[in-house]
Amino acid sequence: MAHEALLTEPTDVTLFLDYLASRGRKESTIRRYRYDLQDFYAFVSVELEEDRPPASKRIPPSLLEGYFSLLAEGRHYHAKTIKRIHTVLLRYFSFLHSTQRIASNPMTGITAEEAVTERLQEKDLVFPAEVKKLFHSLRSDAGLSARQAAVRPMLAPRNLLMIQLFLQHGLRLQELSTLTYRQVNLGKGELAISEFTGNPRIVQLSAAEKKLFFQYFQLIPEPVRPSYPHHPVFVAFDFQRQTYRWSYENDAPKNLTEVAIQKMLREERRRAGIDRSFSAKHFRNTYIVNELKKGISPEHMKETLGLQSILTLNKYISFVNQADS
Structure with missing residues (x-):
C-alpha cells in the first residue's frame, strides 16, 4: 500500500x-x-x-x-x-x-x-412568471409535432407531478429519482423520504397532488406499472414505442434517472419559451424562499427539508431579510 x-x-x-x-x-x-x-x-x-x-x-x-x-x-x-x-x-x-x-x-x-456561494441571488430562483409559463405549457399541446402530441397525454402528468414536487416540497433531484413505490401512501397522502437520500421525513401531499399521482399511475400500461415495493415511482418513457419502459435486467419498470429528469426539465423549459437555464436546485431554492417569506421558522424548515444543520439556511434567511428591508 x-x-x-x-x-x-x-x-x-x-x-x-x-x-x-x-x-x-x-x-x-x-x-x-x-x-x-x-x-x-x-x-x-x-x-x-x-x-x-x-x-x-x-x-x-x-x-x-x-x-x-x-x-x-x-x-x-x-x-x-x-x-x-x-x-x-x-x-x-x-x-x-x-x-x-x-x-x-x-x-x-x-x-x-x-x-x-454564500449569497443567494435572484437568478438562483424560478420566477413566478416562469412558473406560470411552465405549468401552462405542460397543460398545452401548442407547438408540438403530431408525433409529440400523440404521446403528450401520457407524459404530461408525470412531468407535471415531478415539477410540482420540486416546487411545492423542495425535494432534491436524488430524492425524486430514487423514490420507490413503498414510499408512496396515497391513502394517507404521504411520501416517506428515505434515509439514504436525506433525513427520513414525511411529505404531506395535497389533494391535487394525490390526484396527479393516481392519474400518472393509471396512464402507465399495467404490465410496466409500478406495483411492487421496490419498483421506482418515476418510469422512463420509450418514444419509439410510445409507452413506458421495463428493465429486464432489474425485472422492474425502468427507473427515470437523475440525468433524464434534468433533460426533461430542459426540454419543458425550452418548450415553455423560457430562455434562461434552471435546474431542480432552482425549484428547491424557490420553495425555501417562499416558505420563509410566509413566516415559517428556520427550525421548522430544517425539519421539513431533512437538513443536518441550520447553517444551510443562512443564505436563504439573508436573502429574505434583504428583500424585506
Missing part, C-alpha cells in the same frame, strides 16, 4: 486512496485527499452523534450541504479551498458509486459554484 491508513479510517476511504495510488497519484496528493476526507468524516460523526465514522451509504446530500455551509459560513474558507474539497468529495463518491459501494451518488446536484 502506497500510503499509511489510520485506525479510524473508513474502509471506503482506504479503498479510494489505494485506487489513487494504483493510478500513480503522488503521495502528497494522497495525503491531502486523506486529510480532507478525515475532516469530512469527523463532521459527519459529530452530526450523527456517533463515535465511529458511518458507512458511506448512510451519508445523504443534506450532510454534504451542511458540510459545505460550515466551510463557507462557519470556517470562512477561501472559495479556492472549498472548490478543492468539493473536487475531492466528488471524486470520492463517484468512485464509490462506480464501484457499486453506494447505490446513488449524494454529490449529484451539489456543484462547485453552489458549494462556495
Whole structure:
C-alpha cells in the first residue's frame, strides 16, 4: 500500500486512496485527499452523534450541504479551498458509486459554484412568471409535432407531478429519482423520504397532488406499472414505442434517472419559451424562499427539508431579510 491508513479510517476511504495510488497519484496528493476526507468524516460523526465514522451509504446530500455551509459560513474558507474539497468529495463518491459501494451518488446536484456561494441571488430562483409559463405549457399541446402530441397525454402528468414536487416540497433531484413505490401512501397522502437520500421525513401531499399521482399511475400500461415495493415511482418513457419502459435486467419498470429528469426539465423549459437555464436546485431554492417569506421558522424548515444543520439556511434567511428591508 502506497500510503499509511489510520485506525479510524473508513474502509471506503482506504479503498479510494489505494485506487489513487494504483493510478500513480503522488503521495502528497494522497495525503491531502486523506486529510480532507478525515475532516469530512469527523463532521459527519459529530452530526450523527456517533463515535465511529458511518458507512458511506448512510451519508445523504443534506450532510454534504451542511458540510459545505460550515466551510463557507462557519470556517470562512477561501472559495479556492472549498472548490478543492468539493473536487475531492466528488471524486470520492463517484468512485464509490462506480464501484457499486453506494447505490446513488449524494454529490449529484451539489456543484462547485453552489458549494462556495454564500449569497443567494435572484437568478438562483424560478420566477413566478416562469412558473406560470411552465405549468401552462405542460397543460398545452401548442407547438408540438403530431408525433409529440400523440404521446403528450401520457407524459404530461408525470412531468407535471415531478415539477410540482420540486416546487411545492423542495425535494432534491436524488430524492425524486430514487423514490420507490413503498414510499408512496396515497391513502394517507404521504411520501416517506428515505434515509439514504436525506433525513427520513414525511411529505404531506395535497389533494391535487394525490390526484396527479393516481392519474400518472393509471396512464402507465399495467404490465410496466409500478406495483411492487421496490419498483421506482418515476418510469422512463420509450418514444419509439410510445409507452413506458421495463428493465429486464432489474425485472422492474425502468427507473427515470437523475440525468433524464434534468433533460426533461430542459426540454419543458425550452418548450415553455423560457430562455434562461434552471435546474431542480432552482425549484428547491424557490420553495425555501417562499416558505420563509410566509413566516415559517428556520427550525421548522430544517425539519421539513431533512437538513443536518441550520447553517444551510443562512443564505436563504439573508436573502429574505434583504428583500424585506
